[in-house]
Amino acid sequence: MKNKIILFVVSVSVLTIVLVGCTKIGSGFLSPYVQYASDFTVIRGRVSSSYTLVTDGSSLPMKIKLMHVYNENGDIVDDMFTRTYPVEVWSGMYDPKTDxxxxxxxxxRKTVELPPIVVNESSGVLEANAGTLNLPLGSYSVDLQVSNEAGSEIVQKIINITLVDGKPVEITPETGAFSASLLVAGTAGGAGAAGGSNNGTLFNGNNNPFVDYTITRFADTPNVFVLKVVDRNGVVFNPKKGELAKRPNSGLNPDPPFLQNLQDYAPDTFQALDTAMILKYPLVPFPLQSLGNGFNMYYRIPTKYVQIDSTSAWSSNAAGDLYKGTADTHYLGVYTSGKFDYAIRIPMRIFVPGSYRLVVRLLNATHQ
Structure with missing residues (x-):
C-alpha cells in the first residue's frame, strides 16, 4: 500500500511539471516605471532633443504618444502644443563637400507644418523645433501613452519641460571671444613687441576692453545677417572699398591663404557694401560646421584706413569695463601711421532664423 501511495505522489508531481511546462506565458512586458533620466530644458526657437525614454526592460518595439500638456497651474494646454507652425527640415542627406x-x-530643405514639440513614437525622444518661438515661457509637464505587445498605459506628468529664452545669435563668451591685434602692415605677421605682448595681441579673451557691440534681430524673415564694423566715433569701415579685408593666414604658402570669414561660409550670397557686409543664410545653426578655428570670423583693416591707440597691456578685464580712449589709464598715445594693420576676430553663430544686424565698434581705432 505504501508503494502505491509513493507511486501516486510521483505521478501527480510529474503531471504537475508537465502541465506547468505547457502553460502559456503572457506576451511581452510593460513596466510601470518607464521614465526619463532628466527633465527637458528648451531654448525657444532652437532645435533640441531630450533624452530617450528609459523603458525599464519593457518589451520592444514600443509606441509612445503625447496625451496631455499641463502648465504650472495644472491647466491642460494641449492646444498650444498641438498647433502647427511652418518649420524648415531636411529633405535629403547633407554633404558638406558638395552642398x-x-x-x-x-x-x-523643405517647409513642413509641425507642432513646436513632437514625440518620437519609437524612442520617446521629445524634439523641439523653431516653432517653440510661439510658446510662452514657463514650465510644463507631460502625460504620455506608452504601448507595446503587453498592453498600454498612460504615465502622468512623466517629464517637465522648461521653456527659456537664449541668445538667438551667440557671440561671446558662448561661441568664442573677440581678439584685437596688430599685424605688420601688408603682412600676416604679428607686430611683436611694438604691438604689445603676445606677438602683437592687444587683447584676446572675454570682456575685450576694445570692442563694444550690439546685435539686433530686426525681422522674422528673411534669413539675413548684416555685419558692420565702425571706429570709436561710429564711422563705418567700408568693406566695398577694402577698408575691411580678409586677414592673411600665417606661414609659407598657407592653405587656405586667408583665415575664414563670412564670405567663406556663404560665398554665393555674400555682398560687401559701402556700409556693411551682408549675406543670406540657408539654415540654422549658421554656420552649420566650422571651417577651422571654431566659429570665428577674421578681418583686418589696412593701415591707411586706421589710426590705432597705443596702450599698456591688459592682463585681464571685468565685464562692462571698456576702454575710454585718451582718458583711460592704459592710454599711451597712438602708433605711427603706416606701420600696422588692425586685425579683429569676431565670434558669431546664429541659432534662431531671422534677420540680424551686428555692429562691432572698435574703441581704440579711428577711421582715417
Missing part, C-alpha cells in the same frame, strides 16, 4: 552654396543646400 557648398545656398541653392544646393536649399534644394535639400
Amino acid at each position: 557648398t552654396n545656398y541653392a544646393a543646400i536649399m534644394a535639400k
